[in-house]
Amino acid sequence: MRTILTVDDSTSMRQMVRATLQSAGYGVVEAADGQEALDFARTTKVDLVISDVNMPRMDGIKLVSELRALPNYRLTPLLLLTTESSQEKKLEGKRAGATGWIVKPFNPSQLINTLNRLFTTP
Amino acid sequence: MSRSATLPLPPLLELTASQLEVALQSASSQVERLSNSVAAFAKLGAEMSAHPDTAIAAQGARVTAEAQRAMFAMQFQDQLSQRMQHVRDALGDMHDALAAPTPPSSAVLLAAIRARYTMEDERRLFDIVLGHLPGAPSANADSDHEAARGSVELF
Numbered sequence: 001m002r003t004i005l006t007v008d009d010s011t012s013m014r015q016m017v018r019a020t021l022q023s024a025g026y027g028v029v030e031a032a033d034g035q036e037a038l039d040f041a042r043t044t045k046v047d048l049v050i051s052d053v054n055m056p057r058m059d060g061i062k063l064v065s066e067l068r069a070l071p072n073y074r075l076t077p078l079l080l081l082t083t084e085s086s087q088e089k090k091l092e093g094k095r096a097g098a099t100g101w102i103v104k105p106f107n108p109s110q111l112i113n114t115l116n117r118l119f120t121t122p
Numbered sequence: 123m124s125r126s127a128t129l130p131l132p133p134l135l136e137l138t139a140s141q142l143e144v145a146l147q148s149a150s151s152q153v154e155r156l157s158n159s160v161a162a163f164a165k166l167g168a169e170m171s172a173h174p175d176t177a178i179a180a181q182g183a184r185v186t187a188e189a190q191r192a193m194f195a196m197q198f199q200d201q202l203s204q205r206m207q208h209v210r211d212a213l214g215d216m217h218d219a220l221a222a223p224t225p226p227s228s229a230v231l232l233a234a235i236r237a238r239y240t241m242e243d244e245r246r247l248f249d250i251v252l253g254h255l256p257g258a259p260s261a262n263a264d265s266d267h268e269a270a271r272g273s274v275e276l277f
Binding site for chain 2: 010015023083085106107
């Protein structure tokens with residue numbers, strides 16, 4: 001089973017992402033901010049990360065650049081899921097090494113299709 | 123005598139920010155309960171969908187679809203919560219500015235308030251209301267974010 005790390009400071013958002021992913025057969029682990037996610041990733045490899053951008057302690061863009069510096073996460077898909085829709089922020093995410101940008105509210109079936117696509121694309 | 127000396131502005135700002143905070147906390151716990159229930163329905167739908175009985179599996183697919191629609195709709199609460207947090211924080215910034223022995227300039231204060239925004243339509247509304255952009259406040263403020271909602275862009 002593929003495992004996905006979801007990172008969001010909103011408990012209800014994490015619950016909804018978790019429910020969506022589990023209904024599609026993915027395993028899910030959660031973190032409430034970028035720092036917690038990074039601490040987890042330093043010891044555990046997951047198959048994909050979905051992170052919010054604006055969070056306390058460490059934001060999602062910083063998390064992406066920190067994860068890209070870890071040997072285990074150089075090629076791991078890293079998606080940012082956020083209310084931010086500005087091109088400037090998107091570009092910041094892309095430069096940090098994000099794989100993609102999803103604007104909230106996410107459509108559950110579209111999210112699953114995106115993940116399935118990422119996992120089947122070589 | 124200044125206006126702030128006659129009107130109790132700092133405590134009023136603090137009161138309003140506190141009321142928003144209480145409303146946010148109260149809504150948050152209820153939304154967490156609701157999202158927990160929706161997540162349970164989604165799980166049930168997924169389990170039913172995998173059932174060998176095709177009638178049960180079809181029913182499961184319907185439960186899953188309904189749960190997904192509910193999950194999409196519930197995310198607007200997350201946005202509402204973020205907007206309210208930004209309003210609360212702006213009130214806090216104004217309170218601190220009024221209470222400071224050396225208040226910041228209005229440009230510094232406004233820049234700090236604008237920097238807290240996380241949605242394009244919040245920034246746009248701010249710019250329209252404060253005269254940096256043409257247009258009526260309610261005319262176009264939501265259109266950009268509305269168009270971007272749910273969009274997926276792979277780099």
